[in-house]
Amino acid sequence: MSEATARGSMGRRRFLGAAAGAGVAATTVGAVAWGRLTGETTGTVLASRGEPAPQFAVELPIPPTARPTSRKNGVDHFDVEQREASVEIIPGRKTTIWGYDGIFPGPTFTGRTGHKAVVRVLNSLPVPTSTHLHGGVTPPDSDGYPTDLVVPTKLCGQKLRGGSPGMSGHAMSGHAMHAPASDWHLSPGSKAYEYPLDQRAATLWYHDHRMDFSAPQVWRGLAGFFLVHDDEEERLPLPRGEKDVPLLLCDRSFEADGDFRYPAKDPTCTGEPGVHADYMDGVLGDVQLVNGAPWPVLDVAATRYRFRLLNGSNARRYRLALEPGPRQGVPFTQVGSDGGLLGRPQGLQDIPVSPGERYDVVVDFSGYPVGTEVTLVNTLGKDRMRQVMRFRVVRRERDDTHVPTRLSSTAGALDPSDAVHVRQFDFRRTGSEGAQAMWTVNGRPFSTSEVLAEPRLGTVERWRFTSDFHHPVHLHLAHFQVLTRDGKPPRAADAGWKDTVDVRPYEVVEVLARFAGHRGRYMLHCHNLEHEDMAMMANFRVV
CATH class of the missing domain: 2.60.40.420 (Cupredoxins -  blue copper proteins)
Structure with missing residues (x-):
């Protein structure tokens, strides 16, 4: 049995109620199944063809800035x-x-x-x-x-x-x-x-x-x-100019001639949508790209840099770390999340990033001797996919930047008592093998004509997300703050205003969402793009 088939079979052994938590799940499936369901990746690797791409052989490209016409x-x-x-x-x-x-x-x-x-x-x-x-x-x-x-x-x-x-x-x-x-x-x-x-x-x-x-x-x-x-x-x-660096992380697979490889049922994107059955959980590439380059290298001064980290992968999750880490202090100082600056900075030993999430961090290279090579790694990856990119400390410079203890006065926390409504959304694979298997929200595939919630403009609601596999849940329009994970306080990496949150297998994540800005129809969906394409979306309407 393939890994993808095994995961699908386990997903069909049970159907937990929407309020079920991790403890109930653990008693519902066997120990082996539970170990797989709580694994750190969801998806199947699509192997590239031809000679493997070299690592640390190209410089990090920086996307050009668009100019107004x-x-x-x-x-x-x-x-x-x-x-x-x-x-x-x-x-x-x-x-x-x-x-x-x-x-x-x-x-x-x-x-x-x-x-x-x-x-x-x-x-x-x-x-x-x-x-x-x-x-x-x-x-x-x-x-x-x-x-x-x-x-x-x-x-x-x-x-x-x-x-x-x-x-x-x-x-x-x-x-x-x-x-x-x-x-x-x-x-x-x-x-x-x-x-x-x-x-x-x-x-x-x-x-x-x-x-x-x-x-x-x-x-x-x-x-x-x-x-x-x-x-x-x-x-x-904070660091700015050339030391304020956007990093779009994603994985891809390639054909022998260099073209992208993807397991689409119709590669022209004009006929039957979807991927072949083995990749229904999500497509994982075997070449790591940063800003469109494979395992690139960035020469840095022994100063602070601001990195805007974006997981633009279809399905791959990251837990980012530095090797070697700094001799003193933490590797990453987080200053911002999906929705902007944190109120105060926080130190992180590693950074978990699911598809669609962003982390705004400062890295201080001043503690590394000139000549040091520091590798950004994904501790969830294996073999070559454990490496992401490399920094080479090539010179010393004066650094007049620092991270203040107070970042933003507009990052105030919401109070649970602000919520005027509680709603629940269950992200789950339903159906059996073959034609009936689909990714759903509250047991239903997406319909453009169906609306699951109607929050009022200017209000705050408490939304509860439950899951079977990893589902990075993204809300359009609304920004939110993570309130709890399985009834416990959120992780440090959940801090700040967000629009995407990683819901782990059999986890219950509660958020306080603020609906501000505009009335109309919007969406929530899984940002595993293969799940999204296979109906794991739902409408809400701001009224």
Whole structure:
């Protein structure tokens, strides 16, 4: 029995009630099964073909910063083109990507709190797309809803499988995808996404969110950073300029000729969606990329650096550490989370990062002698996938930065008594082998016409997430604070405002979510992209 099949079989041995906790689960399944279910990874490795990619052979690339094409009435206007390109990722080989402006990751957009940005996305790809600003407090018509599509001009007027351009519904699991004709919003050729940026300074990112095909289209390169700044952040004496470094971590697999390898049922992304059965739990690559480069190297001074860590993988989880660690102090000083600065910094020995999460950390290299090589490792990875990237301490410099004891006055904690409603969402694989197996929320596959919650604008609610496997749960629009894990205080790494939280196998995670900014229809879903594509999404409507 394959590892993927074993995991699926164990998932079908039980169905716990939505309120069931880890203790009940442990008595429900056998010891061996429980050991697997509480493992640190969910997914199946897809082996690359050809010669393995070299490690620590290329410099870390930094994505270029997008420049506004115009500024009108205080609004920054950007233009970006989604297009196919041939780039060198593995040295000596060419990879065909789908990228924003033909690069992977896409250009880094920057904006200021309260300063509106409009990003016009031109789709020159052979498939529809939908761009989601992950972590953005965004109007619903600019949120990147899965059926709100930018259709390439050459596909306009065509009807592919399922009756909508390039969309076929969740046919691969044998269940109907209920999306009435009125729910398909098609923009021919391009769409202008409006981002008010009425939110705190934070590390956001943007990526494709097309119904049924988010996983293969993000795998091909449709992702990038969007950084929001404000006066409070800029007054802090944190590292800046070339020492404020975005790091997009993801894994990929490659064909022998250098192209991406992915187990799609239809590699063209125009017909049947989904992956082959062995990869239903999630696709794990065997080449580690940082900013689109395999196991890169960054030369650093013996000073402090700020790293904006983003897990842009489809399914891989990380627990990041430094080897060797510093002789004194902690390896990482966390200054920010998904939703911006923490109130106060905190030291972390390691950093657990599930897909979609971001950690803003400061690393002090001053304790390392010049000539030291420091490796960022993933202690959840094995063999070559244990290494992520390498820092080479090459010089000494004066450092006038420091991490103050107080970071933000706008990071106040919510109180459980603020919650006006308690809701529960169970993330679980349901059904049996083959056509009936699917990933669901509250036992139901996603339907565009079904709404599971209607929080009121300006209120706080207590949402409880339960799970079977690892499910990184992401809320659109709403930011939240983690309240409990299995009735106990959250982990140190759960600190701050978040939009994505890692829910571990048979775990109960409670969050206090604040619904502010806009009324309308939004989503919560698993950010394991294979789970998302196979129906693990749900709607909520802010009223």
